Amino acid sequence: MVGNYLVTLLLNKRNKAYTTTLGASEKKPQMNKPLLNIKENDILFFDMDGTLVETDFANFLSYKNAIQSFIKLEKEIEFNPNERFNRASLKNAVPNLTETEYEKIIQQKEENYKEHLSETKLNKSVLDVLLKYSKTNKTVLVTNCREDRALMTLNYHNLTDKFSNLFFKTISDNGQRINKYKKAISSLSLSAQTVIVFENEKPEIEDAIHAGISIDNIISF
Numbered sequence: 001m002v003g004n005y006l007v008t009l010l011l012n013k014r015n016k017a018y019t020t021t022l023g024a025s026e027k028k029p030q031m032n033k034p035l036l037n038i039k040e041n042d043i044l045f046f047d048m049d050g051t052l053v054e055t056d057f058a059n060f061l062s063y064k065n066a067i068q069s070f071i072k073l074e075k076e077i078e079f080n081p082n083e084r085f086n087r088a089s090l091k092n093a094v095p096n097l098t099e100t101e102y103e104k105i106i107q108q109k110e111e112n113y114k115e116h117l118s119e120t121k122l123n124k125s126v127l128d129v130l131l132k133y134s135k136t137n138k139t140v141l142v143t144n145c146r147e148d149r150a151l152m153t154l155n156y157h158n159l160t161d162k163f164s165n166l167f168f169k170t171i172s173d174n175g176q177r178i179n180k181y182k183k184a185i186s187s188l189s190l191s192a193q194t195v196i197v198f199e200n201e202k203p204e205i206e207d208a209i210h211a212g213i214s215i216d217n218i219i220s221f
Contacts, residue, residue, distance in 0.1 A: 036129065036219075043195050044133055045184060045208075046163075048143040050084075051200045051221065052126050053153055058116035060085045065115075066108035067094055070101065113149055117156045125221050126198055134162040141166045142184045142197075144204070180204070181211035193217075 038044070049055045060079045067073065067090070077093050079085075090102060097105075130139060140163060143150055147168040154160040167184045171177070181204075185192055192212030198219050199205050208218050 038133060038137065038196060040136060041194060042137055043188075043190055044129070044137055044139045045142045045181065045195055045197045045199075046126065046130060046139065047197075047199045047201070047204060048141060048145050048150055048153065051198055052123055052130065052141075052159075053157065054121040054123060055153065056081065056084050058113060058119040059109075061116045061119060062109045062112040063090060063105075065112045066105045069108055070105055071097075110146075110149065114152060117152065120153060120156065122157055123221060129198065130159070130162055134164075138164045140164060140184060140188070142180050143167065144169045144180055179207045179211055181208045181213060185211055 046052050049059075057079060063085050064077050067077065071094055073094075083089070087102070087106065090105060091097075094105075133139060141150070141154070145153075145168060150166070150168055151160065154163075160166075165184075165188060167180060167187070170180070170183060181195075181197070184190075185195065193214060195213050196217045196219065197205075197208045197213055198221070199208060200220050205218055205220065209215065
């Protein structure tokens with residue numbers, strides 16, 4: 001089992017090349033000035049949410065407005081910068097609704113997102129890498145974000161044409177989550193050893209490792 005051990009190992013190994021600081025209010029380690037050794041034949045995989053673009057606040061506002069359009073809240077829902085608001089958060093914030101009601105709120109949330117694009121922020125460190133190496137290397141978006149929202153976000157920040165290929169959220173026929181990195185590597189007929197990943201989420205880092213990508217080639221900002 002890979003688990004948190006390999007993720008911890010990854011961050012420990014990366015400390016040799018990064019200055020890492022983690023404050024009490026920070027969501028994840030902040031890595032400064034990566035010592036990148038990117039070769040001409042390397043393929044760069046970029047995650048979107050939380051890696052290339054900070055979308056948590058826009059996502060929260062989209063949910064909050066959707067909830068308020070269906071329900072009069074007794075208590076204000078507050079933004080937590082350390083946790084992305086999701087389906088589980090929704091059920092905790094407004095319990096005792098039917099699944100149909102939850103789905104309607106989620107659907108409205110998706111509609112609301114375009115109104116909050118101005119609240120999305122680029123991660124300059126990752127952006128600089130993308131802008132530099134999109135001119136010389138194959139750069140690939142590999143995200144678990146839905147296609148319409150991902151394209152909306154990329155288009156807003158004028159980044160769509162910086163990618164050679166785009167991979168979006170996919171669910172298997174039996175409803176199981178798909179390893180996005182395995183899918184991208186297989187679809188592009190790549191060797192995992194040629195791939196460098198920019199990713200911030202622990203489960204996705206584990207997926208990259210399971211896909212055969214070297215720990216040394218996984219960079220978390």
